[in-house]
Amino acid sequence: MKKIFMLSGTVFVFSMNAQFSVNIQTQPDFNEQDAVLYTLxxxxDIIFTKEKNKNNSWTFKYPKxxxxxMKIYFPNTNNSVSFISENKNVNIKLETKANKIQNIIYLDEANELMNNIQESSQKKEIILPALAQIKxxxxDNTEFGKALISEMGKLSGTNSVDQTKNPFVYYYNTNYNKFLSNDSSKKATQxxxxxxxxKSNDMLExxxxxxxxxxxxxxxxxNTNVSTSVDTLINRLNVETPRGQTVLSELIDIFDVYDMNEFKTKYLTLAKNLKCTINDRLASTLKSNAATDLGAxxxxxxxxxxxxxxxxxxADVKADKKVIVFWSSTCSHCENELPKLLTKYKDLQDKNIQVIGLSLDTDKNSYTTKIAAFPWINDSELRGWNSSFAETYNIHATPTYFILDANNKIISKPNHVGDVLEYLKLK
Structure with a gap:
């Protein structure tokens, strides 16, 4: 796809008086010991803490x-399950097979409600248009015609959510439908x-x-009003506030994803020059960009x-230059670009330039099959976007390239394989 923390001691002290708990149950044959809880x-995703398997279950105490x-990630089997918190106990049962999650059973009311709404929304988007064509x-007066009308009525209906009982479910679905629905007649203005x-509350983040x-x-x-749009937004929010800084961080990442380097540079510079206290979200963005900037x-x-x-x-790889490419076997742009790098691989070797491919794959068979054609250095943690290097190297999309000198200093950050070959004078 082309360019789309550890628990503190004080939290441990409060864990005996947890605000709510998260309990995950699995079958006995699920071969996993560790589970990591994330918030958003x-x-x-922000790591909260890690727990060990106890009788095929994991229980997390959340203190506030x-x-x-929220998300639970199982690092050894590379499984994950997403869910919501209404600041109440969460209870989930996982049905597994061959160390893979086959089915998720939500046992608490809030997650069952959220899951039903999501399933209903998917049916509405996919099935309702097809039924309209069949109709x-x-x-209308035939038995099948009546059945079609009845089913279309069910799918067209809205799911009623009690805001006082399930405030997050209400918040999410109401605002998703208002601002992000595919219905063109409901498109919101800037x-x-x-x-x-x-004006939104903390549930936005x-x-x-x-x-x-x-x-x-x-x-x-x-596209012609990007700077004006961004300036209007961040001026309204005030970049010295936590929300303003979180939004600024998100915008910098968006510009990175879509190769909008001019805008990324402008607003990254703005972030670097802030004199106020920086929140964790923006600090993380500044750190990851500094670590992968030219000259670092x-x-x-x-x-x-x-x-x-x-x-x-x-660092152990010895070469005059190194081309680092982050890729995936499921990435269509990688499918187009990496063969072009392969055709020049002998020329790269002649110049003592080494290629190192770091894959964000999850499927071992797909990864192994693909690298059989790539004679350069290949490595993968087989954890997809949960791979450790995704955060370390500020990777938002594949393929992403870096060119290093003999001392592992970043000397170029090409956008495409053609830029790589042009920089190395091989095009």
Whole structure:
């Protein structure tokens, strides 16, 4: 797809008086010991803590109020399950087979409600248009015609949510339908989006709505008004506030994803020059960008299971230059670009330039099949976007390239394989 923390001691002290708990149950044959609990800040998963398997279950005690998206990640089997918190106990049962999650059973009321609404919305988007086409061929007074009308009525209906009982479910679905629905007649204006982001409560950051809202906001403004749109938004929010900084961080990442380097540079510079206290979300963005900026020494990485090398780390690889490419076997742009790198591989070797491919794959068979054609150094943790290097190297999309000198200093960050070959004078 082309360019789309540890628990503190004080939290441990309060864990005996948890606000709510998260309990995950699995079958006895699920071969996993560790589970990691994440909360959400904007579009970034934030590690809360890790627990060990006890009788095929994991129980997390959460010590404070939290309403929003959460995730459990099983690092050894690379499984994950997403759910919501209404600041009440969460209870989930996982049906598994061959160490893979086959089915998720939500046992608490809030997650069961949210799941039913999501399933209903999917049916409405996929099935309702098809039924509308079929209906044209049947008269309303026939048995099948009546059945079609009945089913279309059910799918067209809205799901009623008690805001006082399930405030996050109400918040998420109401605002998703208002601002992000595929219904073109309901498209929100920029002013409506700005007002919502400005006045919304803390559930905005934990809802997963913020990133798509910002993309929608920029799309409504158009490609010729990006700076004006962004300046209007961040001036309204004030970049010295936590929300203003979180939004600024998200925008910098969006510009990175879509190769909008001019805008990324402008607003990254704005963030660097802030004199106020920086929140964790923006601090993380500044840190990851500084670590992978031109002139920086490429952050250390220890190979997981490397192929075509005896080196233990990237720094151990000796070459006049190194081309680092982050890719995936499911990435269509990688499918187009990496063969072009392959055709020049002999020329790269002649110049003592080494290629190192770091894959964000999850399927071992797909990864192994693909690298059989790539003679350069290959490595993968087989954890997809949960791979450790995704955060370390500020990777938002594949393929992403870096060119290093002999001392592992970043000397170029090409956007495409053609830029790589041109920089190395091989085009």
């Amino acid at each position: 800040n904007g579009s970034k 109020n939290y309403s929003g998206m 044209e061929y049947y008269k 002013e409506e989006i700005v007002n919502f982001i400005d 934990s809802s997963s709505l913020l990133r798509p809202l910002l993309v929608s906001y920029l799309n409504v403004g158009g 020494v490429f952050p250390a990485y220890k190979f997981y299971s490397p192929v075509n090398t005896t080196a233990k780390t990237i």
